[in-house]
Amino acid sequence: MSNTPKPDQLSTLTELLEATGSKLRLYDMGRRIQRVSRQQFIKFERYEIAWPAPLARHAWLALLQTGSENNEPVIWFLKLPLDEQGKLVQAARDYFVQRLAEVWALNKTQDSNVPDALKDNPFVFKPREERMAVFHAKISADLKQPASNFYAHAKEYFSGEAGWEQ
Template identity: 45%
Template sequence: MTEQIATLGQLLDAAGTTWRAFDIGRHITKLDKKQFLAIEQTHQPYPYPLAGHAWLAIQFWDKTASSQPYVWFLKLPLDEQSRLVSASRDHFANMVLEALGTELTGEQADGKLDNNPYVFTPNANKLAAFNAHIKCLLKQPASHYYEHAQRYFSGQLGFEHWQTVALQGIADFALRLSHDDNLANLTTAWPQLPVEVLQPLSAMLEHVELPTTLAQQLLDYGLDAIKQQDTLALTAALRSLSSAPAHGLTAQLIDASLASTSNTHSDLLLTIAGRCYRQLENPERLHIFMDCCAHHTEIDTLFVSIFADLVAIPAIRPHLLSLLRLENRSETLARAIGRLFT
């Protein structure tokens, strides 16, 4: 890179673009520019690492040329301390400069980065949620699938007729709960939704700051799912609650899950680690959670993989490392920790 352009932020500024950065590895989370600069300068670790990488969406546009934004979906490696590997970031920026110069928008930019090793395509759920999120931010109309999804969740089509509802329509509906009667309709519809809808819907709601009324309903639904030993319904409730501002309600459902007979189920443990990880910043809850992981017997690598995932998260790392030295732990957990070093 040149001396004048040392970060991706500077590259985007030099191109005259307006831009935003988001983490999309776990939830869709906006990174403010000061935070993004500190991450780029390795002054702070990446807050939401996943599988050793920062999974970024950088949205940018040139207002003088077009109101339509461009998006880079980037997968950039992190080091053992979850700090950005600057050499990889520099490599990507150099490839951009070689391919596009500082003309990052317009027809000449189309397809030029398709084979870039740092560019990735999000899965269908994440892509639909991000598209819906961006349209809300830019105050643009939802996709043409939205109206049909609204009719479905209002009950007009019959909840058994889920096959006609597009994934993008579900995303648009979930990201617009404050519009029209969407929240009221979802509240009424939720107990009647088939699993084929609950699963993609929860994959959208996990990016939404749910109102407390809906969060309370999902807590009650999840507690009932525990009684019924319905892991699919429980994980749907947990995913949906994972970004809710009512953290106490999410914590209550996690604690009930970890105290239940389903507390070693792989889908439950992976959902908590991957989506409800903020609740694991509590050392006592983290201890109970890792003990449940240690008692899981179906997947040999589950404890190791969850440990590796969580220890990379800066807010959880010190609590997890202190667990290694904790004397008051079960023999099963002690053995599982011991296997980390064999």
């Protein structure tokens, strides 16, 4: 008998995503792109604290899942609504969790996948290109990935070592 909870028994987004066996990293994508600790996000989900840097009455976040079956990181960009105190509107989060849990249950019986559940979801957003570049740089550093092939040339160019005609 497994101790893994069923999708319909999971009440928070953190519980649902960690039940897949992957490691979860959270980032604030609002005013400033920065890492959010797991404990801080859990307190936010439990309505104990307000979102630290709300933007337009939403918590803009990136969820990075690592350690999945194919070892490819999975990234979700979510825009969760906040109440007048800057705290999570739990009905919106519950709707999102329920929708993911339904897709997860369907995935066990059919050829459905989670990205399809996010396709028409009102809580999903796509960051602008410059924010995406900053986010990519931050997660690359966090995951200790090697620098881009273009990094050395760009560094030489901006430092003036390569000459301005390059």
